[in-house]
Amino acid sequence: MNNTFDEDELTGKAYDARIFRRIMTYILPFKFTFISAILLLLLGSGLQVVQPYLTKIAVDKYIIKGDFHGLIRFGWLFFGVIFSMGITIFFQRYISNMLGQKFMKSLRMAIFTHLQELSLSFFNKNPIGRLVTRATNDVQAINEMITSGVIALVGDVFRLSGIAVVLYLLNRELALLTYIFIPLLIIASFIFRKYARVTYRESRRRLAKLNAFLQESISGMSIIQVFNREARMKARFVRLNNDYLKINMKSILIYSLFYPSVDFILNITLALILYFSASMILKATLTIGVLVAYIQYIDQFFEPIRDLSNKYNIMQQAMASSERIFKLLDTKEIIPDSKYPVKSEQTKGNVKFEHVWFAYNDDDYVLKDVSFEVKAGQTFAIVGATGAGKTSLMNLLFRFYDANKGRILIDDIDIRNYAKRDIRKRMAIVLQDVFLFMGDIKYNIRLGNSEISDEKIQECARDIGADEFIKRLTNEYDEPIRERGATLSVGQRQLISFARALAFNPQILVLDEATASIDPETESLIQKAMKRLMKGRTSIIIAHRLSTIRDADNIIVIDRGKVVENGTHEELMKLKGVYYKLYMLQTLELKRKEA
Structure with missing residues (x-):
């Protein structure tokens, strides 16, 4: 059997403006749905930013002062915000996924239509399994990027910006203390991205080899059994399987280090905020309500950063899938029709x-x-x-x-x-x-x-x-x-x-x-x-x-x-x-x- 397995080259980029612009051409027919999803996401993110501030008001204005009746009345406002946030998130996710389904249908149709126009020489050179993957797995990967990557990223940027502004308005000293740790988060993210890209590309390469060997072995199972090659083929599969396991374990190690790193920076930030806020509360320059809101805001601030690894993986996979799909759609192995074809209702048969x-x-x-x-x-x-x-x-x-x-x-x-x-x-x-x-x-x-x-x-x-x-x-x-x-x-x-x-x-x-x-x-x-x-x-x-x-x-x-x-x-x-x-x-x- 052949030891060389064809595979598609991956760029390893998590973002490519040229490819992204082309993806957007398939979203434009559904621009109303796309804009609706973005607006609902911004509204939901805005309500999330408001929630800790309402907690601050509840603590300072009602709980500390023991105003139980006022707290009950304020609770209805708080409940209204929470309920509105839930409804907004529901519709945002529903519309985002609806957009994703429409996008997938449109792109799959474009792929299928193009495949029908290609000459037989193209199909003789390209494995069926790979072409099926373009219209299924690769399309799904781009859908994940749109629904869980791009749209969610817009919401994350809006929420982070809103939180940064609110933190500064609540207390400048604590806000500046929080901002100090942002460069550390950026450095950690860049280091993660560097190593994650390398392991991702290698993981995809080894998976392609494993899949190709498995497909070839299943197709040629009768030959393997007739010539008693089961043990030899098993040994090769074990080697390929172990190689894939090793690179995945390396990837798991990188992801496992990133999460605790972000949590460590988060906990250091919280510890310093608690330390400095204690003296501020004693001096009456900071209220308990502001401190409670700060803790909630810090947790919200770090949440999208924690999720960065997942979003990066989604974006990277989607860009690789997009590149493969557009490479297929750009294939010109087509037998062209005449610009002015002859019309003939009946053929004699000569x-x-x-x-x-x-x-x-x-x-x-x-x-x-x-x-x-x-x-x-x-x-x-x-x-x-x-x-x-x-x-x-x-x-x-x-x-x-x-x-x-x-x-x-x-x-x-x-x-x-x-x-x-x-x-x-x-x-x-x-x-x-x-x-x-x-x-x-x-x-x-x-x-x-x-x-x-x-x-x-x-x-x-x-x-x-x-x-x-x-x-x-x-x-x-x-x-x-x-x-x-x-x-x-x-x-x-x-x-x-x-x-x-x-x-x-x-x-x-x-x-x-x-x-x-x-x-x-x-x-x-x-x-x-x-x-x-x-x-x-x-x-x-x-x-x-x-x-x-x-x-x-x-x-x-x-x-x-x-x-x-x-x-x-x-x-x-x-x-x-x-x-x-x-x-x-x-x-x-x-x-x-x-x-």
Whole structure:
């Protein structure tokens, strides 16, 4: 197995103005919700600042003087402030989370829409798990930053500023004493940020290696077990797991040191305030109410600083996630549509390749000067060894990729002059490895196309020969299908894919080695379905079993990306070239199996 695991580079920044501005573009459509959340937060923070001051009034004006009745009346005001604060915080959190949900929905939709526009080359180079993470975990990380980071940070700054002003107004000497410790808090925060950033980046790197190894091991579990590699793989996993544990323990140590440091500065501040306030109270220059309020304010002042480590972690993770998401959204691996696409309501089905060259990587051509023509309604077969370039031809026909040189025409029009959607609307493909979606059988035939009725689905299934096995299922056409059709046989999945293709009524049909994985008994059923499906259509068959294409109108043989033979079955057999050798080899192999 490969020891190198691809991972996304992280900047380690907790704030990047460029990225933050871009995040805000997704919040702007919900600016009213965002502003409402900020205003409610400022109101809630203001009420929190007022609360200790009310305590000061209660102590000095009513409790010290023993004015019980006045205290009761004042208590209603105090209760009103507390109740208002609770209501404000409730609505602020509700609206903030509502904003977060709307933001996530919008960003996930942008990611999904962009993914659908990307070419297949992008998906061949990027693991599925990583792309799923972009639309789930990374989006959630940015949501955490908005709701628990940015909005909360605005409230913290407002509250700290308000407390600093109130402390000064209550008593200048004690306020200046408190301000002395602010540089210590700033220094502690900078030291924490420096080491937290390093451990965070290393933790993410080691987690990426652990996840990649785990995913690779699960995918290749059959190979691991067959070759008795369990102990060796376990040893590697233990090493990666221990590395991840070590960096996390280092991170825990940094966080564990930061919290007590802030609490230590807080307690020193309180001790000094109590020490100096004692003499002030004795000299009648400070009231007990002011002292009580001071203690409450100091606790409020240090609370957001205590929480700085969590907010920093949220901001750092969100910035890394944002960078990865925007890197994906900025990917330009898109097959562009023509600015002025040709409009064609009906396709005859003529297909023509003219001197087509194609390479997946630079000049490493997998197709070299390929030319052929398929007339409307013909059955056309493509033959060749594995890796000869057969499937690449179909990738170009569907415009999953564009040819490097030459051109491909449908009804004498270059396919680059059509909109991709218009091309694919007139074509259908049946693959060797059938992909079925989670849902029921009806959904897998209709694929969400409302124009295909239930009656049409059943008609297509009957024509193909799938109706018989579907009717034997417990829920018939409503039978749930698990991931990739795991509960169905290969032949049953293939029949459903035929019914799907027939339901979409394409003018051009591609069968990509559709019978390669079918047993001989099932093959006869599939052959009947294929004949029904190909009737009246331009049909292109990428053949694995040459016995299935004897009746094709024309056959080309691809070898190392070039067309080396062209003709009917009889003509190619007379040539006694590549096709003849492949056919005779398969015939002998079939006779051996029968014997």
